[in-house]
Amino acid sequence: MQPALERAKGKATPVIEQFLAETQTWEPERLEAWRWGELNKLLSWAVVQVPFYRRWFQEKGVTPQEIAAARDLGPLPIITKQMIQAAPEDFRAAAPPEGSYAKSTGGTLGQPLHFLVNPMSDQWRMAVSRRGYAWAGCVPGRKQVHLWSGDLAPLSWKAGLKRGLHRLLQSQRFVDYYRMLGPKEVRAAMEAIDSFGPDCLVAYPSGAETLARQALEMGWRPRKPLVSVLTGAERLLPHQRQLIEQGLGCPAFETYGSREFMLMASECPAHQGLHVSAENVILEVDAPRGQVGELLVTDLHNYAQPFIRYRGGDLASWLEGPCPCGRSLPRLAGVEGRVMDAIRTPDGGRLTGLFFPHLLKDYPAIAQYQIVQPSLDSLVVRLVLREALTAEQEQAILSAVQKALPGVRPRIEPVEEIETTPSGKVRITIGLGNT
Numbered sequence: 001m002q003p004a005l006e007r008a009k010g011k012a013t014p015v016i017e018q019f020l021a022e023t024q025t026w027e028p029e030r031l032e033a034w035r036w037g038e039l040n041k042l043l044s045w046a047v048v049q050v051p052f053y054r055r056w057f058q059e060k061g062v063t064p065q066e067i068a069a070a071r072d073l074g075p076l077p078i079i080t081k082q083m084i085q086a087a088p089e090d091f092r093a094a095a096p097p098e099g100s101y102a103k104s105t106g107g108t109l110g111q112p113l114h115f116l117v118n119p120m121s122d123q124w125r126m127a128v129s130r131r132g133y134a135w136a137g138c139v140p141g142r143k144q145v146h147l148w149s150g151d152l153a154p155l156s157w158k159a160g161l162k163r164g165l166h167r168l169l170q171s172q173r174f175v176d177y178y179r180m181l182g183p184k185e186v187r188a189a190m191e192a193i194d195s196f197g198p199d200c201l202v203a204y205p206s207g208a209e210t211l212a213r214q215a216l217e218m219g220w221r222p223r224k225p226l227v228s229v230l231t232g233a234e235r236l237l238p239h240q241r242q243l244i245e246q247g248l249g250c251p252a253f254e255t256y257g258s259r260e261f262m263l264m265a266s267e268c269p270a271h272q273g274l275h276v277s278a279e280n281v282i283l284e285v286d287a288p289r290g291q292v293g294e295l296l297v298t299d300l301h302n303y304a305q306p307f308i309r310y311r312g313g314d315l316a317s318w319l320e321g322p323c324p325c326g327r328s329l330p331r332l333a334g335v336e337g338r339v340m341d342a343i344r345t346p347d348g349g350r351l352t353g354l355f356f357p358h359l360l361k362d363y364p365a366i367a368q369y370q371i372v373q374p375s376l377d378s379l380v381v382r383l384v385l386r387e388a389l390t391a392e393q394e395q396a397i398l399s400a401v402q403k404a405l406p407g408v409r410p411r412i413e414p415v416e417e418i419e420t421t422p423s424g425k426v427r428i429t430i431g432l433g434n435t
């Protein structure tokens, strides 16, 4: 029903979906040639339409064709959220494609970013999302329950009605929650799952983890077995994956996306890294091959506001070699977290967010935690405790931290609760960022 509706409205998603079903197993060279062709089209548009790029290409005396032919984005400038915020018109098409509309990021970590998206880009985003979900067994027609944070601002009745209809057509049901899942939200989620009978559950890792833990404690299992759990918005940590798979009785699939670009990478059934939606985005890792670095994103189809080498603030690394699933799309080893969240040492070292979940998961007394670095040489480990830690346990935690972060003085601070961001995310670590 859904594809027929879209064809009726003149949308291209089904055509793109068919194309993506083929390109995922193309020879790498064939896919690369196609992608650089798409980049050439985007740059050729940007040089005419976007003031920032018109100036840059003029100053450098380079042409879009030369960049695309060399298959190297390196010479192009890296752009940031701050640059776009400082001069929004500089980064938008002077005459955006018809039907382009404004979107914004949540702005939970500072100022929201306002940007434009054209309808064709929307179709590409929709098509790569559907493919990524399909890898997890979440194919059209299968029912989904989304366990997600609610809207921050109430929708108008018209927007609410439109979204309600859309969700009905997509066989989706949403359980909104604003903060961490409390007992009430967990019950609501279990009831929604039992009454609606979804095949797939879409959730934050922390939300799915809480549900899985409760399920194990209560001996609850979905009335109809789940096919998969898809996680997004936060990294899926190894112990969370284990708990989710055990508690909800199905495999978990990690996805990576953002408000600016939607789905950028997702897991296939091999569960070995995340395949990039390479037909829609070019991702670069700003570090030597194999090392963790900042991700730079180029969106190949957003002509209303071209994002080219955009520094989004996420850390990741590449996974080499072919995937056993046979898809040729490049793979990220995983998204390691936000640059803002990395903990740094006085000698220039950087500890990504994986360390603390790994260290603290073995203490059942710890209900929740958050690590804050107020200065380069100090660190606060905030703990919500079910019961007090013994002196030995405290010492073991502090020694492990000191060993991993030479020159940093850690201390433990018991707290009543850990604040979540307005969208319901938990920031495990709050680092110094790039300052």
Ligand SMILES: [Zn+2]
Residues within 6 Å of the ligand: 268, 269, 270, 275, 323, 324, 325, 326, 327
């Ligand atoms: Zn694969």
